[in-house]
Amino acid sequence: MKPEINESALLNGLARNDRKAVEAIYRDNFNTIQALIINNNGSAEDAKDVFQEAMIVLYEKVCSERFELNCQIKTYLYSVCRRLWLKRLQQQNRFSPAAESFEATIPVVEDLDVHEQRNAEFEMMDKAIGNLGEPCKTLLEAYYIQKRTMQEIAVNFGYTNADNAKNQKYKCLMRLKKIFFSHYKNGNSDG
């Protein structure tokens, strides 16, 4: 019984981006994954990349509303990493049949499709914000991502009052939305 309670506590922590929980999951699973990647033509750096991507997949799954995990965290991460790594090997055209191991795996194709969609959206937003330039970039990040209030922002950015900051924010936001949605619509109609 105990491990199961422990696992759901870890997953709850993960959903809150709680440092301790994330660290525990990281510590318990990284070495297995690193062994998997290194034994299959990868480097330590590849292992880090793949493992961190799998952690993001799990994180986004935990955060979604209809979340349910029917297996241990360990099994899930292993399955995702295996799939991600096979895919990378195939892309680089150096696929060699993976050495079979005794670790259990579960099918994760659907989760990875969702993840790829998310990846594409993330890249779009990243690009759109990157195209924005300063000071818009920092201003919008402060308001929408770090969730600071307009008063704080006005002080930090040296605007005379919150209304001025709001004005500037509005202009920046309009530009960002225009850039983002132009990519978003294109991206979606292509797919």
Added chain:
Amino acid sequence: MDDITLLDAVERYIRGAMNPEERLYFENMRKTRPEVDQLVVEHTLFLQQMNRFGERKKFRDTLQHIHTDLAEQGRINSPKLKGKAKVAYIWKKYKRVVAIAACIAGITAIGISALVWSISPKPDMQEIQALGRKLDDVREDQNKTKADVKELKDQIISGQPEQFIPRSGGTGFLIDGSGLMITNAHIVRHSRNIRVVNSQGKQFKAFVVRLDVPRDIAIIKIDDNQFKPITSLPYGFRRTPSELAEPIFTLGFPRDSIVYGEGYLSSRSGHNGDSLSCQIAVPANPGNSGGPVFNQAGEVIGILSSKEIAAEGVVFAVQSKYIYKAIEEIKKGNAEYNNVKISSRSSMVGYNRKQQVQKIENFVFMVKGDGRP
């Protein structure tokens, strides 16, 4: 102004921050004015995207921090060094590819360097001073040098190990955990023996992997049993050009201990419009050459290389994207380096400057060579 208030209302509506009456009024407005409804739908989607973006970014930073910390504490395995067998295996597997790639690379390299040579403006050597450090030995009078040479000759004849006499010096820094370092070509160009010294004063042997004199980049590798490979470096390398006025800092060895300097990016191009480099304003002295230039996030944006003699405070740095190019080149040249991968992500985002420097310090080295600068 009206648009701003409307958007403000939409955001409060989505966040659920309206009081009931206001909410009712707003919902009515949504029903009667389709453009408002459209705006609400669109903005909900946008805010959702923005939130996801922010959360993922934060989570990625957490992962980077955890990885560095765990590796430092030794809680996760450091990468195992690959034995000879693996190298031989990879070599066999990719022999043909490497051969073809090397031919193509060779031809392209020759072609490009010929082209660059013919069209690039010849740098005005009088105006730029390479910041290699002329060590005191160089200024010694000729008699002393002659005596040294004689002594050296005697030693070689009598079969004793060669003595290392440093004549040029500068700074270098690690680009991956296995001991590959980057520095300026002008520091090590004429040297047969190279030594690097870390901030604790430990000395290691090193050799040149690749010299790129026109770009003034050299890759050297530490080749010493005393050197322990490192799991991961705290800093990343920037691929894209940096913004003007971005605050930067440097670490280097203008004297025997490490020295910190602070400044900003002042121009995207270098001396006489040279597009390989950029101009920074930072205190720099002979010996700073080859040192890393970092931005606030702890990403390497360049390699400090030279300063203008005629003006004070005008310092040039080779842009960091050429580090990536240099790595690509050594991969083409030698299968041994196929696994070299440098990170574009810094794990020090959000750290304060003191913490960043503490983390970086151990990976910046003094470079000494026995050739004249």
